[in-house]
Amino acid sequence: MKTAELRQKDVAGLQAEVKELQKAHFNLRMQKGTQQLSNTSQLKATRRAIARAKTLIVEKQAAAK
Template identity: 45%
Template sequence: MKATDIRVMTKDQVQDEILKLKKEQFNLRFQKATGQVENTARIRQIRRDIARLKTVQSQQAAAK
């Protein structure tokens, strides 16, 4: 997910995407603890996507 894609989203869409990714991150943490995670790079990707979403969200809030 790129920042340009996030900037065209509405405020609610950004919040929903953050919640969705946090749930996926939670599930991946459990899979990692039990040794069942298949794609370890996905953990890093999700963490960075959440950071991107939060950054754009704070930029939009500061602009108003």
Template identity: 55%
Template sequence: MKAKDLRAMDEAALNKELQDLLKAQFNLRMQKSHQQLENTSLIRQTRRDIARVRTILAQKAATK
């Protein structure tokens, strides 16, 4: 997900996206622990997407 796309979203949509990403991260971690995950780079990508969403939420909260 690109930062430009995330900045266009409102806070409710960003919070929903954050929850979806956290669930995806959990599922990826479970797959990795059971040796079912083939593409381990998805964990890193998801972690960075979570950080990106949290950063934009913090920026939106600071501008209020």
């Protein structure tokens, strides 16, 4: 998901997105462990997407104060 799309969500929506991305990342790690993952670059992409969403959560919380 692009940063512009994430910026349109509220904090609760971003937290739900982080949970969804963490589940996806966990599933990718399990696939890698069982030698079923062919495209390992997905791990890096989901890790960065999680970081992007968490950064926006912190930004929105700081702006609300």
